[in-house]
Amino acid sequence: MSAPLSAAERLARLRLARSDTVGPVTFRDLLQHFPNAVEALDALPSLAARGGRKTALRIPSRAEAEREIAATEKLGARLIVFGEPDFPRRLAAVDPAPPVISVLGSLHLAERPAIALVGSRNASAAGAKLAATIAHDLGQRGYTTVSGLARGIDAAAHKASLSTGTIGVVAGGLDVVYPEENRALQLEIAECGALVSEMPPGTRPQARHFPRRNRLISGLSLGVVVVEAAMRSGSLITARFALEQGRDVFAVPGSPLDPRARGSNSLIKDGAALVESADDIVAALAQAPMLPFSEPDSSRYGAASGPTPEPDGATRKLVLSALGPTPVPVDEILRQTGASLPVIRMILLELDLAGRLHRDPGDRVSFLPEDGF
Amino acid sequence: MSAPLSAAERLARLRLARSDTVGPVTFRDLLQHFPNAVEALDALPSLAARGGRKTALRIPSRAEAEREIAATEKLGARLIVFGEPDFPRRLAAVDPAPPVISVLGSLHLAERPAIALVGSRNASAAGAKLAATIAHDLGQRGYTTVSGLARGIDAAAHKASLSTGTIGVVAGGLDVVYPEENRALQLEIAECGALVSEMPPGTRPQARHFPRRNRLISGLSLGVVVVEAAMRSGSLITARFALEQGRDVFAVPGSPLDPRARGSNSLIKDGAALVESADDIVAALAQAPMLPFSEPDSSRYGAASGPTPEPDGATRKLVLSALGPTPVPVDEILRQTGASLPVIRMILLELDLAGRLHRDPGDRVSFLPEDGF
Numbered sequence: 055m056s057a058p059l060s061a062a063e064r065l066a067r068l069r070l071a072r073s074d075t076v077g078p079v080t081f082r083d084l085l086q087h088f089p090n091a092v093e094a095l096d097a098l099p100s101l102a103a104r105g106g107r108k109t110a111l112r113i114p115s116r117a118e119a120e121r122e123i124a125a126t127e128k129l130g131a132r133l134i135v136f137g138e139p140d141f142p143r144r145l146a147a148v149d150p151a152p153p154v155i156s157v158l159g160s161l162h163l164a165e166r167p168a169i170a171l172v173g174s175r176n177a178s179a180a181g182a183k184l185a186a187t188i189a190h191d192l193g194q195r196g197y198t199t200v201s202g203l204a205r206g207i208d209a210a211a212h213k214a215s216l217s218t219g220t221i222g223v224v225a226g227g228l229d230v231v232y233p234e235e236n237r238a239l240q241l242e243i244a245e246c247g248a249l250v251s252e253m254p255p256g257t258r259p260q261a262r263h264f265p266r267r268n269r270l271i272s273g274l275s276l277g278v279v280v281v282e283a284a285m286r287s288g289s290l291i292t293a294r295f296a297l298e299q300g301r302d303v304f305a306v307p308g309s310p311l312d313p314r315a316r317g318s319n320s321l322i323k324d325g326a327a328l329v330e331s332a333d334d335i336v337a338a339l340a341q342a343p344m345l346p347f348s349e350p351d352s353s354r355y356g357a358a359s360g361p362t363p364e365p366d367g368a369t370r371k372l373v374l375s376a377l378g379p380t381p382v383p384v385d386e387i388l389r390q391t392g393a394s395l396p397v398i399r400m401i402l403l404e405l406d407l408a409g410r411l412h413r414d415p416g417d418r419v420s421f422l423p424e425d426g427f
Numbered sequence: 428m429s430a431p432l433s434a435a436e437r438l439a440r441l442r443l444a445r446s447d448t449v450g451p452v453t454f455r456d457l458l459q460h461f462p463n464a465v466e467a468l469d470a471l472p473s474l475a476a477r478g479g480r481k482t483a484l485r486i487p488s489r490a491e492a493e494r495e496i497a498a499t500e501k502l503g504a505r506l507i508v509f510g511e512p513d514f515p516r517r518l519a520a521v522d523p524a525p526p527v528i529s530v531l532g533s534l535h536l537a538e539r540p541a542i543a544l545v546g547s548r549n550a551s552a553a554g555a556k557l558a559a560t561i562a563h564d565l566g567q568r569g570y571t572t573v574s575g576l577a578r579g580i581d582a583a584a585h586k587a588s589l590s591t592g593t594i595g596v597v598a599g600g601l602d603v604v605y606p607e608e609n610r611a612l613q614l615e616i617a618e619c620g621a622l623v624s625e626m627p628p629g630t631r632p633q634a635r636h637f638p639r640r641n642r643l644i645s646g647l648s649l650g651v652v653v654v655e656a657a658m659r660s661g662s663l664i665t666a667r668f669a670l671e672q673g674r675d676v677f678a679v680p681g682s683p684l685d686p687r688a689r690g691s692n693s694l695i696k697d698g699a700a701l702v703e704s705a706d707d708i709v710a711a712l713a714q715a716p717m718l719p720f721s722e723p724d725s726s727r728y729g730a731a732s733g734p735t736p737e738p739d740g741a742t743r744k745l746v747l748s749a750l751g752p753t754p755v756p757v758d759e760i761l762r763q764t765g766a767s768l769p770v771i772r773m774i775l776l777e778l779d780l781a782g783r784l785h786r787d788p789g790d791r792v793s794f795l796p797e798d799g800f
Contacts, residue, residue, distance in 0.1 A: 180682055180684050183684070184682075184683060184684065306683060307680030307681065307682070307683070307688070307692055307695065307701070308680065308681065308682050309553055309557075309680070309681050309682060309685075309688075310557060310679060310680070310703035310704065311553050311556070311557065312682075315680070315682075319680055319701060319703060322680065322695060322701045323700075323701050323707070327696075328680070328692060328695045328696050328701070330683035330692060331683070334696070
């Protein structure tokens with residue numbers, strides 16, 4: 055288990071995570087380039103300026119960060135920063151890991167074997183029944199279930215596993231009920247299970263928060279079961295995150311005539327395991343023995359091996375010229391420019407903090423056109 | 428294309444195929460051990476006697492075989508013996524191939540790309556609709572559909588592809604309608620498509636005929652689509668034959684709550700491709716390009732390379748001692764006895780003709796206990 059973080063480092067990590075334009079990738083890269091978050095935080099304004107930022111970067115003050123911690127604790131919840139000893143191990147193994155989570159309820163549920171059940175909000179009665187049966191049976195076999203507290207499949211899965219262990223991941227703050235019809239359920243999960251969020255208390259969930267919630271759902275789990283899902287639904291996004299994170303994807307099939315089965319059937323076509331019951335899931339997990347999830351890896355984050363790279367103007371120009379509105383792999387930039395990877399990553403970090411870089415899947419980046427460039 | 432068979436050889440092959448205890452395996456082995464069917468037929472009584480047969484082996488006379496050919500032709504159908512130039516190529520590639528088939532209708536449909544659609548007799552309305560849609564769309568794309576003329580899925584598939592090309596494989600004789608409710612359909616298929624049977628005219632279908640019909644269905648096809656199928660249903664037997672024959676297996680999924688989907692879902696679990704439409708099937712076939720089906724292979728059958736092996740008493744005793752009521756692989760007999768493979772196969776053939784051998788899947792054999800042995 056990693057050593058506890060100092061109070062100063064913990065606070066610095068929280069402030070870093072809540073700074074403008076800092077998402078999980080930037081957070082990870084900063085902790086790879088700097089010896090610790092305290093120094094990264096100090097460097098933030100100059101990095102953003104070097105990246106071409108014209109307005110000041112909003113960095114929460116120490117007092118603001120302390121207020122968030124206090125507000126979280128007032129809810130009876132805990133704020134856990136990446137790198138702390140009890141950051142859930144499976145979630146810490148996700149790359150990039152969520153920088154900060156808060157948890158209300160039984161944190162230990164996240165350390166048991168856990169399976170996510172997700173699916174359509176407009177579930178059929180049969181779909182909801184299946185989700186409930188699978189969640190119940192998984193609970194009987196010692197598995198925690200994880201879901202997103204949405205209507206339909208999510209709610210059915212949570213309800214059926216309240217007594218055995220369920221984790222509800224919310225897109226907004228822990229104290230914000232959404233959707234309203236699941237108010238009682240959200241309170242019950244906080245009571246008997248665990249609620250997890252990546253957002254500060256009081257955050258109202260917005261469309262852009264849901265993919266990050268879905269990434270938490272899969273990240274907390276050994277595998278994701280999609281019960282009923284239309285094409286282009288959020289459940290398929292969760293399944294894609296699971297694949298990226300090296301987790302198993304399972305799908306419950308349905309008739310091709312049922313539009314609610316399109317997404318789950320298409321997952322099976324693409325290689326997901328067809329499951330009809332908890333036993334199928336347990337058997338599939340036994341066939342592909344779970345990877346040993348490493349402890350939060352302090353060598354990966356927060357312990358830069360060499361000095362912080364300082365790109366010169368010529369290299370920065372070279373890297374900029376390799377970027378455009380079409381996503382390009384970082385490897386390709388490496389090949390084109392001949393610069394070293396740490397230097398390239400630092401330049402990308404600067405552009406990112408300046409709000410001029412877009413991170414695309416598969417370690418690709420694109421450049422946001424800007425006036426005056 | 429192989430050379431036409433002489434009239435004498437054709438008749439001998441038919442008589443061989445219709446002799447007591449001669450199934451496709453024995454037929455194949457006889458044609459591998461003897462230069463031709465005429466000589467194999469001559470040797471049959473003595474082989475059976477050497478195997479320990481106590482009663483005479485029933486071999487149809489020349490006149491009986493001629494009467495079967497005449498009766499088949501009177502129906503407007505053709506009797507085709509394995510090795511004849513227009514024996515359907517995909518069926519000839521099956522090992523062991525059916526020794527004799529009769530065809531009423533458009534034989535050329537068997538040479539086009541063909542897909543079998545099979546499923547539950549007690550199909551749901553949705554299942555029948557799916558089968559019809561898939562069969563219709565496959566027809567539009569130039570595929571022949573093959574099925575077993577049963578109620579439910581089979582009938583729906585045939586009806587939807589009558590105008591584009593459908594092959595109905597029947598378990599009894601071509602002139603025997605079964606089931607009665609498909610009388611009109613059977614006549615229409617004879618008219619617009621093709622009816623195929625392995626049995627002589629007038630044969631009433633019995634339970635033991637259906638597995639052979641299923642083996643013909645898969646053997647005529649590039650792949651088998653299972654639309655709705657309960658566990659332990661005939662459709663799963665057809666799927667198993669398809670696998671043994673190196674053909675593709677496709678299954679249409681359904682809700683785990685629908686017992687009619689159990690069989691097809693279990694096929695997908697075991698590796699069958701999930702399909703929802705004709706396009707899915709065509710795409711899957713394109714990914715796994717079809718094997719070049721060889722012409723009826725005259726080097727494989729009907730052209731023994733060396734002299735017919737004549738086992739001596741000591742070796743026969745040795746092989747008998749290696750056999751018991753538990754199926755044993757022929758390879759294991761080879762290892763245990765040290766006898767040559769042709770000699771072992773000849774001894775097994777004798778026992779088979781004597782009605783004392785049982786052939787099991789995977790080239791394994793067991794010995795039927797008998798009084799006086």
